[in-house]
Amino acid sequence: MNYEAELDVVLLNNLKKLYGIRNEEVAYKVFLLRFLIENYDIYIMSNNKDLELEVKMPNFLVSELNLPLVNGCMYYKNEKITFLPDTKNSISNILDNWFFMYADSFTLNSRGDSVQKLSLVEDELNEIFKKAEKNVKLKKAR
Numbered sequence: 001m002n003y004e005a006e007l008d009v010v011l012l013n014n015l016k017k018l019y020g021i022r023n024e025e026v027a028y029k030v031f032l033l034r035f036l037i038e039n040y041d042i043y044i045m046s047n048n049k050d051l052e053l054e055v056k057m058p059n060f061l062v063s064e065l066n067l068p069l070v071n072g073c074m075y076y077k078n079e080k081i082t083f084l085p086d087t088k089n090s091i092s093n094i095l096d097n098w099f100f101m102y103a104d105s106f107t108l109n110s111r112g113d114s115v116q117k118l119s120l121v122e123d124e125l126n127e128i129f130k131k132a133e134k135n136v137k138l139k140k141a142r
Helices: 004-019 024-038 040-045 049-064 091-102 117-141
Strands: 074-076 079-081 106-108 114-116
Touching (some): 004 024, 004 049, 004 074, 004 091, 024 040, 024 091, 024 117, 040 049, 040 117, 049 091, 106 117
Antiparallel strands (some): 106 114
């Protein structure tokens, strides 16, 4: 049986509860920011970052929500949940769904321009990285 749609809701609700956020889109963006910060070295340095990040994201979700694994596998209602895309009951498919719903659509930025929501997340992420790098340089200079 395919529990992907049900699991989609359960996992997103767990993220909302974990982050203390009521809005699904905001919870996804917090999750995405936390994931990209955790994988800073890949996000900043890698030429194949999209593929590398896509492979790591399901494991990050499992870790973030502290989901139980049995022999390296996740189960929901006695069904094995895979981390591979394009398979039934897949965490990767759920993450793709979240991306298309919450990051791949368009919104208006502060100037009123239509931009992809992901670009706003990336702008915020780059600001976080700049501040962090500045703080590291200041501490090294002391």
